[in-house]
Amino acid sequence: MADVHQIPVTVLTGYLGAGKTTLLNRVLTENHGKKYAVIVNEFGEIGIDNDLVVGADEEVFEMNNGCICCTVRGDLIRIIAGLLKRRDKFDAILVETTGLADPAPVAQTFFTDEDVRRKTKLDSIVTVVDAKHVEQRLADSGEAKEQIAFADVILINKTDLVDAETLRNVEARVRGLNPFATIYHTARADIDLDKILDRGAFDLARILEHDPCFLHGHAFDPTHDHGHDHGHDHGHDHAHEHHDHAHDHGHDHGHDHHHDAVNPVHDAEIRSISLLAETPLNEQKFDTWINDVLRTKGQDLLRAKGILNMAGKDDRFVFQAVHMVSEGNYTGAWPSKDKRKSRLVFIGRKIDPKVEAELKAGFEACVA
Amino acid sequence: MAHQKAQGRLVSWDFGDFAVAAAQNGRLMAMAFGDGSIRLFDSETPDAAPTVVSAHKGACLALAADIEKGGFLSGGDDGKFLKIAAVGTVETLWEGKGKWVEHVTAHDGAGVRVFSVGKVATILNKKGEMRELTHASTVGGLAINLKGKRLAVSHYNGVSLWWLASAAAASVLEWRGSHLQPLWSADGDYLITAMQESALHGWRLSDGEHMRMTGYPSKVRNIAFTRRGHHLATTGSDSVICWPFSGSGPMGKAPVEFGTVGEGIFVSYVAANPKLDIVAAGYEDGSVLVGQPGSANTIGIIDASGSPISCMAWNPDGDRLLIGNEAGAVHFADFRG
Ligand SMILES: [Zn+2]
Ligand SMILES: [Zn+2]
Numbered sequence: 171m172a173d174v175h176q177i178p179v180t181v182l183t184g185y186l187g188a189g190k191t192t193l194l195n196r197v198l199t200e201n202h203g204k205k206y207a208v209i210v211n212e213f214g215e216i217g218i219d220n221d222l223v224v225g226a227d228e229e230v231f232e233m234n235n236g237c238i239c240c241t242v243r244g245d246l247i248r249i250i251a252g253l254l255k256r257r258d259k260f261d262a263i264l265v266e267t268t269g270l271a272d273p274a275p276v277a278q279t280f281f282t283d284e285d286v287r288r289k290t291k292l293d294s295i296v297t298v299v300d301a302k303h304v305e306q307r308l309a310d311s312g313e314a315k316e317q318i319a320f321a322d323v324i325l326i327n328k329t330d331l332v333d334a335e336t337l338r339n340v341e342a343r344v345r346g347l348n349p350f351a352t353i354y355h356t357a358r359a360d361i362d363l364d365k366i367l368d369r370g371a372f373d374l375a376r377i378l379e380h381d382p383c384f385l386h387g388h389a390f391d392p393t394h395d396h397g398h399d400h401g402h403d404h405g406h407d408h409a410h411e412h413h414d415h416a417h418d419h420g421h422d423h424g425h426d427h428h429h430d431a432v433n434p435v436h437d438a439e440i441r442s443i444s445l446l447a448e449t450p451l452n453e454q455k456f457d458t459w460i461n462d463v464l465r466t467k468g469q470d471l472l473r474a475k476g477i478l479n480m481a482g483k484d485d486r487f488v489f490q491a492v493h494m495v496s497e498g499n500y501t502g503a504w505p506s507k508d509k510r511k512s513r514l515v516f517i518g519r520k521i522d523p524k525v526e527a528e529l530k531a532g533f534e535a536c537v538a
Numbered sequence: 539m540a541h542q543k544a545q546g547r548l549v550s551w552d553f554g555d556f557a558v559a560a561a562q563n564g565r566l567m568a569m570a571f572g573d574g575s576i577r578l579f580d581s582e583t584p585d586a587a588p589t590v591v592s593a594h595k596g597a598c599l600a601l602a603a604d605i606e607k608g609g610f611l612s613g614g615d616d617g618k619f620l621k622i623a624a625v626g627t628v629e630t631l632w633e634g635k636g637k638w639v640e641h642v643t644a645h646d647g648a649g650v651r652v653f654s655v656g657k658v659a660t661i662l663n664k665k666g667e668m669r670e671l672t673h674a675s676t677v678g679g680l681a682i683n684l685k686g687k688r689l690a691v692s693h694y695n696g697v698s699l700w701w702l703a704s705a706a707a708a709s710v711l712e713w714r715g716s717h718l719q720p721l722w723s724a725d726g727d728y729l730i731t732a733m734q735e736s737a738l739h740g741w742r743l744s745d746g747e748h749m750r751m752t753g754y755p756s757k758v759r760n761i762a763f764t765r766r767g768h769h770l771a772t773t774g775s776d777s778v779i780c781w782p783f784s785g786s787g788p789m790g791k792a793p794v795e796f797g798t799v800g801e802g803i804f805v806s807y808v809a810a811n812p813k814l815d816i817v818a819a820g821y822e823d824g825s826v827l828v829g830q831p832g833s834a835n836t837i838g839i840i841d842a843s844g845s846p847i848s849c850m851a852w853n854p855d856g857d858r859l860l861i862g863n864e865a866g867a868v869h870f871a872d873f874r875g
Contacts, residue, residue, distance in 0.1 A: 229675055231716045244716050252615055255556040255597040257573035284757045
């Protein structure tokens, strides 16, 4: 069958007042050469009359079995199906969630509904946090934590309202919740939109290869002492350069620091681990193992992402999951031979040392 | 599987916009498109170019035969509920800024037109009086029974059954999950819904008994009863799955099937013929065939084009078939003589 062009979708999360609306207005008004369909939850907030702006009502539906984590956004399925019928085609879709929303049902919608999955692809989850209030939000809302843990890109906004030390603490806290996201600092959501839109964050190669910690393959254990510097810059723009892997990522962490180094402050509840395998994996073994992991631990796992080297295949296998719902595809050739390693990360709750050891052993047993 | 080649003629057009829905109202047939247009086809002259009606500003989302002869009703993402007369004139029956009119239906005997916007289904009678029916979640589909007495409104966790002529509260048929297209059996004894999660659910109305129809590898996009309701033909698999409803009813019976064009190529639309016990099946690869529940013989109508068949409608005599796909290719198959 003919290949269907998949429209990229960006999910924008963050609590009220963090700067989401500013960002949305910029996407709708700036001349960035792309036409966005924007699905908002507070219609009134966007002061723009544009028939590609659609109001949604966040209807979260449970799927089959009634498992509490297996949920989708029914309204998104309808709206996207409707948008895809239009003639005045758009290049991409932006979905805004309310500040109190759990990002999981939104993300799961893009892996679950067949029509949505066939015609769109989740490009990235962008979370805006307010440097001044994030600590308070994290203290009193589980959703704030989840929104950070879920993100591919995090905008620490309103940096002009805090001093350097506060900002450093905020970043450490955010890093502790999500060591794999790309973090940007902004004052008034003034970021180059290319860095957050249609960036192929789910083509994980870029993220993973730009995270030196990921390459070490160590776990983000709160008790483990990070002897090296985590302040390397994730802010430089690789969004449209495919040659960029040629430059040195030798873990010297010396390149282009534009903000201060921080040591992540790990969260007591949400933790991340990253696993590395140098030997190619057996796809069948991996499939069986990961399905079992998601079935038994999926409720506690917020996200899993991986880029995997399957034995006998020339292309990279990119895997991602939200709770129990997963998706995996071969997505093109490896950038170069020496980077053919399998990397898999989990972000979630209840990842204690025992679970971590289990996951590690299970992953390692998937080698061909 | 080898298909017999169809007898008759095929007229084809390429309109370039997503074919959203097709309907018939006597001699006139209509198709609604993603650019907001509705095309009216005269089934007596399948070769003639259809009349183009500029209906909606955005995409058409729904289409149904109107209660007036030759007319149609449409809903769009411009928030309009429109009446398209046989001559092609457009009348706005309702408009809501920033809303989507997602489902429309009508019953000529009962003299009602119905449309839904979000959680609200609105009944519009001939006098222009409106009755708004509010549900706990967004309306997934509308269906009036053949007798024109009851309106079924599907939604999350069930279906609400309203009396068209009475202000009484709805009786709710409950079942967990998101219910989409509702469909009455011809005798009005059963109500079936296609669900979000690759299954059908049914209720026997006399005693509320549940029917669960599962085993689909894919989402069931639409369902149709064959003439006289002997079989419920369904999409969602790589053959047309047909549940028997004749004799003692469907409970506990296994489905029969027909029509495969290739492994993993799912049926995307079914349309039951009004005169014969046959069903037209459209596939995700763009092909269309006609077959009979449980029979191995099928007749190929159009070959694969790459774009999924998104809508079809038979004329009342059952000898002409209007077909549309997601890329806007439209075919009129004429099986006469
Ligand atoms: Zn679950
Ligand atoms: Zn490290």
